[in-house]
Amino acid sequence: MNQIQTNNIAKSYGQTEVLRQISLSINSGEFVAVLGPSGCGKTTLLRCLAGFERLDSGKIDIGGQTVSGPKRHLLPENRGIGVVFQNYALWPHMSVTQNVAYGLKISGVPKKERKARVAHVLDLVELGPQANRRPSDLSGGQRQRVALARCLAMESRVVLLDEPLANLDVHLRGALEEEFAAFHARTGATMFYITHDQSEALALADRVAVMDRGRILQFDKPEALFRRPSTETVAGFIGEGRVLEAEDIRPLGGGFASAIVLGQPVKLRCNLDQDARAHAKISFHPGDLHMIADAAPDGICANVTRATYRGAYLRANVMAGPSGAVPLSVDIAAPASLTSGQQVKLALNDGWVIPTTHPTCNHI
Amino acid sequence: MKPSAKNSQILLGSNRVTVYNNMPKRLFWTLRPELGLGGERALLLALVLFVGVLSIAPLARLAYAALVTNDGFDLDRIVDVLGGRRVLEATVNTIWIAVSATLISTVLGTIAALLCNLTDMRKRSLWVFGFMLPLMIPPQVIALAWVQAFSPASPLLGILGWSLPPGMRHPLYSMGGIILLLGLYNGPLVFLSVRASLQRLPASMIEAAHANGAGHRAATLDIILPLIRSGIFAGAALAFVSAIGNFGIQAMLGIPGRVPTLITLIYRRLNSYGTSALNDMALLALLLAVLTVGGMTLTAWLGRQGDQRVETAQRPPRIALGRWGLPIVGIAWLYHLIFLMLPLSALFGTALVRGYGQPVNFETITFQNFSNALFYHEGIRDAFLTSLWVTLTTVAVLIPVAVALGYVLTWRQGCIAQFLRMASEMAYALPGIIIGVAMILFFLRPLPFIGTGLYGTVWVILAAYMSNFLALALRPILGGYAQLDRGLDEAAQLAGAGIFARLRDIVLPSLAPAVMASAILVFMTAINEIQTSVLLVSSRAQTIGPMIIFLEEAGSSTLAAAVGCLMVVMVLVLMSGSLLLGNRLPEGVLPWRD
Structure with a gap:
């Protein structure tokens, strides 16, 4: 099958450790996104999988076969992996047909069969009419479909995508995300998608690996990353997450706990095995904060410093807490008016206690 | 244009089988042992051999001959030669x-x-x-x-x-x-x-x-x-x-002005003493090399x-x-x-x-000088024909070598790439006459298997050209590589193409304009070349470049001028012709194009 397994892989350039002990287990046919800021090592990880880089240590198995490991390195040309490059890397001197047919030609597929397969694949991505054009005559979206068609023609069982939407206009991205989803559904190939854009990653992937400074911080389903981040970094990175210090955490059973946040008692979600603690970090998102009536007996007192109109809602930046020194963001449904300096009361409806001992990768 | 969700559902249902019916073949291919590993290794080995035999070995031989004679390493001789009045003055x-x-x-x-x-x-x-x-x-x-x-x-x-x-x-x-x-x-x-x-x-x-x-x-x-x-x-x-x-x-x-310099001193020593003064010439060449690299x-x-x-x-x-x-x-x-x-x-x-x-x-x-130079003077005609075929051969060999070398220098790391980079830069810096002396030393002795030395034949000139112009051929090609997206090569690699297939199908077509420019530059420089060949020409093998000096020395100024004019015309034609390549060239590849 086409599962990918990396075992403690490491890679350094000189003194810089780009990949540190990365272990991932990706199921056959799964769509996995790797999410991280630029320079976190995600592109190096992709290049290691494709075989462009040799490992310093560790090993990579694809489909049960070791492709990179100690004293073993299968060259990219023999791995049978498809890659969609950031700029698609279409050969400018070849027509669309020639681009798609090149791999088949190299592997010695007879001309007649080659022609039929290329025509078929081009029909699949609806590029039949453009078959004889040069890549330079195509639009950005069409180029991407040629790049996908190239993988399709090669029948790559593993497809790596290197920030394929990074160079495109925002309004094109939504449409192209759909293409990837359709491609995945159509081929059932294992997809490995590199991006720094979390909305892309969360929308497309079955599971997302959050990467930072050469490490995988968490490898989980999108909603788990959002609702149950395992580290502060992940919590702060996903969905404008906010991390605060909470006191007096007491498990209530069933994955809930009570705690004191900014001087107010709140009910939070937590791991089933969460123990009682005096201090812990909690995470939540702007949507978890709500404005309540000023007359309410409880509630976090806050001072509005700035209110920004965002269309559907009003984003208020406030200074909250007993000493008024904790900056928070809160979204307020649209027909509302807030002025700078106004006193408001807030309630925290939901939150997550970040586990203190966090397994970096709980799916090995 | 884009397939709707409904569309892709249909595709999912009907096409999965068609697309994947030859799966086993692909799987087998993936499992194939590390075939093709030899391709790139072989290429690197060939490049190292080429650069080693044509650049490194002759220069090493030169350095050795400069410092060690038949009597072994003799510091007194070195001080003696370098301290001589004429050498100091030069x-x-x-x-x-x-x-x-x-x-x-x-x-x-x-x-x-x-x-x-x-x-x-x-x-x-x-x-x-x-x-x-x-x-x-x-x-x-x-x-x-x-x-x-x-x-x-x-x-x-x-x-x-x-x-x-x-x-x-x-x-x-x-x-x-x-x-x-x-x-x-x-x-x-x-x-x-x-x-x-x-x-x-x-x-x-x-x-x-x-x-x-x-x-x-x-x-x-x-x-x-x-x-x-x-x-x-x-x-x-x-x-x-x-x-x-x-x-x-x-x-x-x-x-004629009696202003000796190191380079003319080397030339005159060879003319006066022949190859018996080779150790001293090598020493002077080494001194020149040291001055060049130092400056x-x-x-x-x-x-x-x-x-x-x-x-x-x-x-x-x-x-x-x-x-x-x-x-x-x-x-x-x-x-x-x-x-x-x-x-x-x-x-x-x-x-x-x-x-x-x-x-x-x-x-x-009168147009007699031109007609003499073009048709009647046998020495000039022979020299021109020799220059022409040696130059064409040099271009034909150096261009593929430079394309392959450029690939390694641009896209590969490691000690072999470093070695090739250093060697090609060194060859670019050293004056041609040093290569000339090095080539004499290297090819003077009878070669194994052939039994005779190559010195005095046209082959040694060819070898010197290859050594001398590799760096020149490389420059526009490296410029071309700098503009080339590495992804194009990697995409071909993922498609299963080995190194030679990629160089032929992907790199060469993309580099075509730079390759043309490189060929023109090497041709123009080599066809009129003098620095290296002036030491290597003999009665058996003349090239057109030094001919001007020989004609001038022999007193045929008008004939020399005619040959010079023809060279200028040839250069002008090539320069203007290359401008027709026009906008397809990366900027700065043709020096004479604004």
Whole structure:
């Protein structure tokens, strides 16, 4: 099958450790996104999988076969992996047909069969009419479909995508995300998608690996990353997450706990095995904060410093807490008016206690 | 255009089978053992062999012969040779000439680059073409043209009656003459380097200076010159290397003018003593190499001091010359009149008269020299044919080698790539005459299996050309690689293509314009080459480059001038023809294109 397994892989350039002990287990046919800021090592990880880089240590198995490991390195040309490059890397001197047919030609597929397969694949991505054009005559979206068609023609069982939407206009991205989803559904190939854009990653992937400074911080389903981040970094990175210090955490059973946040008692979600603690970090998102009536007996007192109109809602930046020194963001449904300096009361409806001992990768 | 969700559902249902019915084949292919690993290894091995045999081994042999003779390592001999009066004099002359000429080149090239890049000078492309032209003409032809400039046949000075009275010593047969000509000849090298720096200079820097109240003069002196400093020094380093190793000008002016330099000393020793003086020649060549590398390193070091890196942005707007336009453009074109038209017209003038010293008029004009040079003079014809096939072979071999070498240098790391990079840079810096001496030493002894030495045959010239011009062939190709997206190669690799298939199907078509430019550059330089071949030619194997010196030495000035004219015409045709490649070339690959 086409599962990918990396075992403690490491890679350094000189003194810089780009990949540190990365272990991932990706199921056959799964769509996995790797999410991280630029320079976190995600592109190096992709290049290691494709075989462009040799490992310093560790090993990579694809489909049960070791492709990179100690004293073993299968060259990219023999791995049978498809890659969609950031700029698609279409050969400018070849027509669309020639681009798609090149791999088949190299592997010695007879001309007649080659022609039929290329025509078929081009029909699949609806590029039949453009078959004889040069890549330079195509639009950005069409180029991407040629790049996908190239993988399709090669029948790559593993497809790596290197920030394929990074160079495109925002309004094109939504449409192209759909293409990837359709491609995945159509081929059932294992997809490995590199991006720094979390909305892309969360929308497309079955599971997302959050990467930072050469490490995988968490490898989980999108909603788990959002609702149950395992580290502060992940919590702060996903969905404008906010991390605060909470006191007096007491498990209530069933994955809930009570705690004191900014001087107010709140009910939070937590791991089933969460123990009682005096201090812990909690995470939540702007949507978890709500404005309540000023007359309410409880509630976090806050001072509005700035209110920004965002269309559907009003984003208020406030200074909250007993000493008024904790900056928070809160979204307020649209027909509302807030002025700078106004006193408001807030309630925290939901939150997550970040586990203190966090397994970096709980799916090995 | 894009498939709707419904559409893809249908595709999912019906096409999965069709697309994947030949799965087993692909799987087998993935599981295939590491085939093709040999391809890239074999290529690297071939490149190392090529560079090793043609560059490293002869130079190592040269260094060995310079220091160790049949009697072993003898420090006294080395001190004796290097301390000799004539060698000392030649060394001092060499350094003085190279440094002074470099200064002239640097000032000239920098001013020309500023003028061409920062002002709205009209007819700029034509002026740049004229400015680059001397660099493409072989130096011995330039020297000959200048020698003729003061002859009665010179159309410009002759008409003015300023020609040299018979019997008077030619003013250019002197140290000053050599310095002036070398300075003028290498100015374009600095021009190219400075212009490349200017093209990377962001417009905002200059605009910010103007916004702060700086005029054009202040902006140039305080902002532009400091920012292009590294380009100026890089150009100066190239000019120094070119000046110190320029055999054509040093020999044509220095030998009759009795100004010995290291390079002419090596040449004359070979002529007087033959190969018996090889150890001493090797020592002198090593001294020249040390001076060259030392001067270049020093200049490069100076250039790095206080170097400011600036990022590319849009180009600065051109300064309107306004009322200064006419005088400045006038001076610029006057430069071409004096330093280009004067010598070249004199060369043509001399080629058109029957005997040296005659003025050109209806009675003396003749095309006999040209017809002799083209059809009747057997030596010239043979030499030209030899040059032609040696040059074509060199181009045919070097271009594929340079494409492969460029691939390794651009996209591969590791110690082998480092070694190749160093070797190719070293070959670029060392004067051709050093390669010449190295080749004599390397090929003098009988080869294994063949039984005879190659010295004196055309094969040693071919080997020297390959060694000498590899770096030249590499430069435009490296420029082409710099513009090439590495993903194109990697995508082909993922498609299963091995290294040779990728070079043929992906790299070569994408690099085609740069490869053309490289072939033209190598052809133009090699066909008229003199520095290396002057030591290697023999009665059995002549090339056309040194022919001019031999003809001039034999007193056939008019025939020499005719051969020189034909070389200039050939260069002009090639330069103009290459402009037709036009916009398909990456910027800066053809030096004469603005």
